[in-house]
Amino acid sequence: MKLLVGVDAGASKTEAVAVKVGGACAFHIAGPANPAVQGVEEASRSISEAILGSLRSLGTSTTPDAVFVGAAGVVSREISEELRVRVAQHVGVDAGRVYVFEDLIAAHASVFLAGDGIVGILGTGSSAYGTYRGATARAGGWGHLLGDEGSAYRVGVAALREVLACLDGLESCSELGIRLARRLGFKSVSEVLRYVYSSPSSKGSVASIAVLVFEEARRGCTGALEIIRNEVRSFSRYVTAISRRLGMERVRVGFVGSLYCYNLDLLKPLLREELTAYLGREVEIVDQVIRPCCGALVAGLAALGATSLEAVVEQLVTCCRYSCPP
């Protein structure tokens, strides 16, 4: 295999990397592509645009040998199959050369490459996925109504409840609630309810408030820190469950996602502390090394048992290096 493409397709954007094995890499970013949100047709068009863009950037008109797509919202086999066929059509490549799997798997490879460990995703939502000696396990990912512990959404919900407690005259009104109400400009319960329930992107609106909670925590507000700690504690249950289910002797954990990346200073020590307490021993926290689209490529090649894996990984670590913004 000489020409490969990896794709990270998500609810906010789609990024593709085209790789000439032993040669160059090129990237292209297209629009959102979550089949559960945008629908399969729009998702497949964004994914195809990203793929074709990356090939163009690489200056090649050769058909890729394989296309690996890590996609959010691939909630059933039917959806992943339909996505696969449509992407193949749009890109003009044999459908047998397109592989579609969950974004969790690409995220895992973006931290552990082809190795073992547990990845925790802490973005707008949350979930966890681990591999160990050929076995895989996942936990969490219960969504905003039932789960999403540790996510920006859940931090936002907890914060808005503090604000509402103050506006509703409850005894549980806190310093944090008063400060956040002022900063957000909310003067009544109904203003908060309108903000949450009348927003076209309710989940995003709630999640955006997490930024303020982390700011308040950094200013020394104990209420804000308590919210974050509670969420980290709840999320740690999932990571712990995976490590137990896989019988891991040594727990290596990596975290990805916007919430984690932008709040490394607070989240990394808290996660280490809570996980150590849950597991009763030290955990090793591993940093993300490559971009998720490159993770998709590594995960796909590993699943196919590709012989070129080691060489490709080495190449990707050079051209796809990724770390949280400083």
Next chain:
Amino acid sequence: MKLLVGVDAGASKTEAVAVKVGGACAFHIAGPANPAVQGVEEASRSISEAILGSLRSLGTSTTPDAVFVGAAGVVSREISEELRVRVAQHVGVDAGRVYVFEDLIAAHASVFLAGDGIVGILGTGSSAYGTYRGATARAGGWGHLLGDEGSAYRVGVAALREVLACLDGLESCSELGIRLARRLGFKSVSEVLRYVYSSPSSKGSVASIAVLVFEEARRGCTGALEIIRNEVRSFSRYVTAISRRLGMERVRVGFVGSLYCYNLDLLKPLLREELTAYLGREVEIVDQVIRPCCGALVAGLAALGATSLEAVVEQLVTCCRYSCPP
């Protein structure tokens, strides 16, 4: 005023009562009418159908002197105004004779008639509203993403989290989680997520699970009882906040809503216990006496300062008697 109509318009049905003052009462039930769910036009048509039906049942073709509508989902002055004008048009009555207000106010009057007290609504959602010496206060009603403590929805969420903990292999898996998973026929996390997130009526699907939790609590399952107690405790905060804000010397509380009515045996003693603990003194729990549509009529007349109020209330207590199903 000789001919009056009261309406209780909700997300599942609309009930109207037509009353000949000093004479007979007649009822009619029509379809759902929540403007926030069905839209203002459909809501106004259901409400009008209920009104016209009740007048027909009463055997009159006289135009009513006043129509009082207690409606769910009247989230803004614009919506209530639009609803008022449309209902007047459909029914063929002067718009100045139609009054639209929140269902909370009709619920309050269905317990306290024109007197003071705090009503707690415990149905699919939850909220609380009180009156005392001319002042009013409300609390809660934060909706399913931020609140709804004590509601069927919240009990359902807590129950599904127990189920998911078991299916996800978490240490917090409980006897209740195992039993509910079996009773609901859920074998995997993804089955639960599909049930919740792919349902056209997600809120109703989740709320329907509360029935099983109450059954389990009656069988002596401590986990189920704990969920119910937690929700009752959280809801009690709102009632307490209202009583404090209104400076009530003596706290009279009444509860309405399907969850309360069908689970009186468990909820009434728990509510009494938690409220007494919160308030630091005995509370008087008052039963609902008349149907909510008749409550709308009483609340409307009281707000207008009608001189006939006492006589009408006496008549309604006879013809609209309501109590929770035995």
